[in-house]
Amino acid sequence: MGNRLHIIQIVPFASKISLMVSIILSLIITSAQGTYSGIIFNFEINLIYLFASFLAFIISYPVIFLFTYLIISLVNYFLLNKN
Amino acid sequence: MFNLFERSSRKFLFWGLFFFLIVFLTFLFFHPKFYTEERIENLNYRLLDNEEIYRISLNELKSGDIILDKPISYGDRYIYQQQFDETINNRFIFFLYYNIFEFLIDSMGEGNYWHSFVYVGDGRMNSLSLKGVDEENFTIYFTNSYYFIVLRPIVSEEVRNEAIEKTNIDLKNKNIKYSFRNGLLIVFSRATGINLNYKIKDDELVCSSYAASLYHSLKFNGKDYKYATPIDLFDEDLTKIVMAKTRRGFYYGK
Numbered sequence: 473m474g475n476r477l478h479i480i481q482i483v484p485f486a487s488k489i490s491l492m493v494s495i496i497l498s499l500i501i502t503s504a505q506g507t508y509s510g511i512i513f514n515f516e517i518n519l520i521y522l523f524a525s526f527l528a529f530i531i532s533y534p535v536i537f538l539f540t541y542l543i544i545s546l547v548n549y550f551l552l553n554k555n
Numbered sequence: 556m557f558n559l560f561e562r563s564s565r566k567f568l569f570w571g572l573f574f575f576l577i578v579f580l581t582f583l584f585f586h587p588k589f590y591t592e593e594r595i596e597n598l599n600y601r602l603l604d605n606e607e608i609y610r611i612s613l614n615e616l617k618s619g620d621i622i623l624d625k626p627i628s629y630g631d632r633y634i635y636q637q638q639f640d641e642t643i644n645n646r647f648i649f650f651l652y653y654n655i656f657e658f659l660i661d662s663m664g665e666g667n668y669w670h671s672f673v674y675v676g677d678g679r680m681n682s683l684s685l686k687g688v689d690e691e692n693f694t695i696y697f698t699n700s701y702y703f704i705v706l707r708p709i710v711s712e713e714v715r716n717e718a719i720e721k722t723n724i725d726l727k728n729k730n731i732k733y734s735f736r737n738g739l740l741i742v743f744s745r746a747t748g749i750n751l752n753y754k755i756k757d758d759e760l761v762c763s764s765y766a767a768s769l770y771h772s773l774k775f776n777g778k779d780y781k782y783a784t785p786i787d788l789f790d791e792d793l794t795k796i797v798m799a800k801t802r803r804g805f806y807y808g809k
Contacts, residue, residue: 479567480564480566481563481567483571484567484569484570487573487574488570501735501739502735502736502739503736504736505733505734505759506685506686506687506735507686507687507729507733508686508687508729509729511685512732520753521736523740524740527739527740527743528735529577531581531585531659534574534581535651537574
């Protein structure tokens with residue numbers, strides 16, 4: 473059991489996790505196509521694909537950050553010892 | 556505690572500002588616009604019960620009509636969703652889907668319709684969804700759970716029949732894909748007014764551009780069918796409002 477984290481430590485930690493998750497999720501969402509046999513992924517490398525990924529990123533990042541922050545805070549509050 | 560001379564505090568400040576910058580960009584591009592298309596506002600609405608609305612709708616619908624819908628509420632949409640066996644039925648996924656989708660749709664303004672169907676007759680509607688071109692029944696559950704508007708394209712019977720034939724072939728062949736990327740870019744263009752001028756393949760569409768593709772000779776709001784959003788289908792010169800169920804009541808053209 474370690475020390476409880478302070479908000480000053482949680483925010484950068486949660487941000488880095490959210491950043492990575494959001495970038496990967498954005499690339500996946502942008503390449504996803506719905507078909508009869510399920511979702512397929514069609515990755516492309518061009519400016520429009522990158523721009524669409526950027527749009528997906530700015531939508532997903534705040535949501536993922538809030539969830540990550542909440543989870544870390546809850547783990548921090550309930551599982552880590554207060555020293 | 557917070558001290559600008561400490562590395563951890565500077566990191567906190569940097570990531571905090573980064574978060575607010577992203578939130579600012581999200582609202583800059585996709586801020587909600589709550590205004591309604593004048594043509595829908597000025598209709599002569601009546602207050603009818605749900606069964607009457609369903610009965611009249613089914614009688615008045617004509618093959619080839621375009622149906623735009625939006626859920627009445629979160630609960631109505633969730634209950635309606637439960638009749639289908641899909642991943643989205645999961646409460647957590649549904650919560651994320653509903654709120655993010657609503658946010659994106661609201662950014663386009665003017666009625667905020669979510670999905671476009673084409674009525675093919677016998678109580679069936681075709682649309683492009685995550686499962687490709689798919690069929691759904693026009694049921695009383697649909698009319699109870701959704702606000703909807705029925706648009707009748709002003710075209711000859713021949714063009715209308717061709718559209719129905721094409722969507723039935725697409726339903727059988729399953730060759731049209733629902734593209735998340737194009738959906739996002741179309742919403743962005745509509746929400747900001749920025750025309751990106753990018754190429755969209757004929758088989759990578761979204762629900763509204765698919766409905767427009769069935770009447771590809773028409774230029775909804777002067778656009779190529781591939782770039783059409785639900786609200787673009789409200790073109791005064793190209794479509795006639797036949798029925799509308801909104802929060803003000805039910806309208807049908809009699």
